[in-house]
Amino acid sequence: xxxxxxxxxxxxxxxxxxxxxxxxxxxxxxxxxxxxxxxxxxxxxxxxxxxxxxxxxxxxxxxxxxxxxxxxxxxxxxxxxxxxxxxxxxxxxxxxxxxxxxxxxxxxxxxxxxxxxxxxxxxxxxxxxxxxxxxxxxxxxxxxxxxxxxxxxxxxxxxxxxxxxxxxxxxxxxxxxxxxxxxxxxxxxxxxxxxxxxxxxxxxxxxxxxxxxxxxxxxxxxxxxxxxxxxxxxxxxxxxxxxxxxxxxxxxxxxxxxxxxxxxxxxxxxxxxxxxxxxxxxxxxxxxxxxxxxxxxxxxxxxxxxxxxx
Amino acid sequence: xxxxxxxxxxxxxxxxxxxxxxxxxxxxxxxxxxxxxxxxxxxxxxxxxxxxxxxxxxxxxxxxxxxxxxxxxxxxxxxxxxxxxxxxxxxxxxxxxxxxxxxxxxxxxxxxxxxxxxxxxxxxxxxxxxxxxxxxxxxxxxxxxxxxxxxxxxxxxxxxxxxxxxxxxxxxxxxxxxxxxxxxxxxxxxxxxxxxxxxxxxxxxxxxxxxxxxxxxxxxxxxxxxxxxxxxxxxxxxxxxxxxxxxxxxxxxxxxxxxxxxxxxxxxxxxxxxxxxxxxxxxxxxxxxxxxxxxxxxxxxxxxxxxxxxxxxxxxxxxxxxxxxxxxxxxxxxxxxxxxxxxxxxxxxxxxx
Numbered sequence: 001x002x003x004x005x006x007x008x009x010x011x012x013x014x015x016x017x018x019x020x021x022x023x024x025x026x027x028x029x030x031x032x033x034x035x036x037x038x039x040x041x042x043x044x045x046x047x048x049x050x051x052x053x054x055x056x057x058x059x060x061x062x063x064x065x066x067x068x069x070x071x072x073x074x075x076x077x078x079x080x081x082x083x084x085x086x087x088x089x090x091x092x093x094x095x096x097x098x099x100x101x102x103x104x105x106x107x108x109x110x111x112x113x114x115x116x117x118x119x120x121x122x123x124x125x126x127x128x129x130x131x132x133x134x135x136x137x138x139x140x141x142x143x144x145x146x147x148x149x150x151x152x153x154x155x156x157x158x159x160x161x162x163x164x165x166x167x168x169x170x171x172x173x174x175x176x177x178x179x180x181x182x183x184x185x186x187x188x189x190x191x192x193x194x195x196x197x198x199x200x201x202x203x204x205x206x207x208x209x210x211x212x213x214x215x216x217x218x219x220x221x222x223x224x225x226x227x228x229x230x231x232x233x234x235x236x237x238x239x240x241x242x243x244x245x246x247x248x249x250x251x252x253x254x255x256x257x258x259x260x261x262x263x264x265x266x267x268x269x270x271x272x273x274x275x276x277x278x279x280x281x282x283x284x285x286x287x288x289x290x291x292x293x294x295x296x297x298x299x300x301x302x303x304x305x306x307x308x309x310x
Numbered sequence: 311x312x313x314x315x316x317x318x319x320x321x322x323x324x325x326x327x328x329x330x331x332x333x334x335x336x337x338x339x340x341x342x343x344x345x346x347x348x349x350x351x352x353x354x355x356x357x358x359x360x361x362x363x364x365x366x367x368x369x370x371x372x373x374x375x376x377x378x379x380x381x382x383x384x385x386x387x388x389x390x391x392x393x394x395x396x397x398x399x400x401x402x403x404x405x406x407x408x409x410x411x412x413x414x415x416x417x418x419x420x421x422x423x424x425x426x427x428x429x430x431x432x433x434x435x436x437x438x439x440x441x442x443x444x445x446x447x448x449x450x451x452x453x454x455x456x457x458x459x460x461x462x463x464x465x466x467x468x469x470x471x472x473x474x475x476x477x478x479x480x481x482x483x484x485x486x487x488x489x490x491x492x493x494x495x496x497x498x499x500x501x502x503x504x505x506x507x508x509x510x511x512x513x514x515x516x517x518x519x520x521x522x523x524x525x526x527x528x529x530x531x532x533x534x535x536x537x538x539x540x541x542x543x544x545x546x547x548x549x550x551x552x553x554x555x556x557x558x559x560x561x562x563x564x565x566x567x568x569x570x571x572x573x574x575x576x577x578x579x580x581x582x583x584x585x586x587x588x589x590x591x592x593x594x595x596x597x598x599x600x601x602x603x604x605x606x607x608x609x610x611x612x613x614x615x616x617x618x619x620x621x622x623x624x625x626x627x628x629x630x631x632x633x634x635x636x637x638x639x640x641x642x643x644x645x646x647x648x649x650x651x652x653x654x655x656x657x658x659x660x661x662x663x
Binding site: 202204205209210211214215218226227 | 367370371372391392393397398399401402403405406407408409418419421422423466470476
């Protein structure tokens with residue numbers, strides 16, 4: 001018996017089956033995600049950089065070096081600057097609203113009351129609905145003639161009989177509508193992330209603050225907020241990335257209109273590159289998403305590290 | 311004049327998570343009446359889940375009682391939030407604010423009380439000197455040892471000059487050596503400030519050592535309230551008798567009664583010379599040497615049913631004792647305590663012969 005064990009220890013690697021060898025398993029388990037990242041992230045990203053220096057169009061897919069011509073063209077185009085501005089405005093305002101409303105919702109979600117499962121379900125619903133589908137129902141809610149929101153406002157008296165807001169037909173209300181839909185669909189995600197942060201605070205600490213004489217606002221600002229700051233940063237950055245890169249909301253609601261007043265980088269790249277056929281310019285426009293996404297990714301990783309050291 | 315804490319017919323029901331949906335209720339506190347003396351150090355002692363922490367949290371205002379009253383300084387404080395009760399609490403985990411420095415941890419209650427800044431500095435200096443933590447003020451809680459954290463938590467509790475101190479097992483996170491020192495410090499500190507203190511623990515050594523009086527709780531009920539010597543020498547029922555004391559009191563069934571005596575009162579017959587001694591044959595199974603004492607395990611006959619008991623012989627008794635031996639042991643009759651077998655409550659002595 002004892003000699004058997006000794007023999008096993010003497011030659012472990014040779015007898016170990018393949019499925020028990022960690023060096024082998026590590027590679028096998030990593031492979032799918034590497035294939036996924038290379039095929040769907042690295043290759044398209046490399047292609048986008050290459051295309052942006054070419055003259056490829058939908059009609060002439062042969063690669064010819066074009067230097068900085070595409071970049072010069074988009075810099076001369078006021079629609080590009082408008083798209084960049086809109087992207088930053090939409091992302092900035094949405095991010096603030098997403099975090100503030102998400103925080104409020106998170107506090108409601110952790111509270112204990114009757115029927116809270118129903119509230120939780122209702123809160124998470126917008127997040128689980130596909131963007132294109134939910135945006136279509138928003139399209140109807142914001143319809144120029146048949147908008148139920150207008151109908152309610154007429155009933156309450158904010159609008160005269162027969163009047164309409166024409167939500168998506170005027171630049172400012174259209175921009176507001178796009179932001180509202182972004183906030184509506186991303187607040188549940190932020191709420192769940194922030195709720196996880198709230199739940200992670202030890203109950204003793206909140207109790208200690210109560211006993212120490214702190215009221216609601218002092219506990220919120222002096223204890224809860226500082227302790228959940230890393231999580232708030234993550235929620236905000238997730239909201240920012242998802243608003244920044246999204247084109248479905250703009251595409252379905254306004255197609256960038258009226259007169260490009262709601263155009264964003266993602267939708268403009270799509271209209272230029274895919275619908276307009278100028279693949280090279282579309283690629284050059286889309287590349288402007290990259291620096292900000294990189295900065296956001298670095299910020300997320302930093303706040304995650306801060307969470308670990310707290 | 312220190313304030314008095316009192317609870318009257320206090321009850322607290324929790325929804326049972328095990329039987330949710332079927333109206334299951336757990337009586338965490340089941341009708342407790344209790345009042346401290348002014349400036350007293352009262353210890354709530356009991357096994358885990360006996361309701362002692364819930365009782366403390368109810369006094370603090372962190373839990374609302376299902377029924378009954380909580381009084382602090384003679385006023386009913388039911389429904390008042392913790393901050394209106396002018397109490398201070400030290401938690402088992404210390405619950406220091408991890409993102410604040412020690413200084414800001416201690417200042418926090420003063421800021422909440424909106425004290426002027428120069429007064430705040432004065433109070434913080436006083437509290438940190440009292441607890442010897444002046445050199446830690448710039449540190450974050452995670453840079454402190456367990457003992458230092460405990461002192462910071464005490465300083466934070468003390469700095470506001472509360473009417474009542476509530477301490478929830480503040481020593482249980484310390485290692486054994488530090489615990490003995492901290493226990494001594496805690497007691498001297500309370501005697502110096504003279505504030506009424508309610509202290510929760512499951513450790514009978516802490517309870518006996520710290521408490522002016524001890525309230526023994528079990529299953530949400532108060533079993534006995536008394537000075538440590540009363541709790542130890544005159545337990546009100548078999549629960550208190552076996553919960554206090556290490557090893558616990560021996561209980562020998564005899565008809566409808568239980569005859570109880572402490573292990574340190576059961577000695578070899580030649581060491582008990584008093585005329586009221588009661589003698590029984592002790593069949594010794596095992597002897598342990600523990601810090602100078604001998605713990606003798608075995609079975610006795612004669613005063614009731616044959617029962618396993620423990621005798622504790624101090625090092626001053628050097629009668630040779632060895633395993634598998636039959637030796638006569640004696641207890642003085644005045645050391646015997648009698649309990650009702652069914653209810654477990656104390657009853658009058660019954661003749662043993």
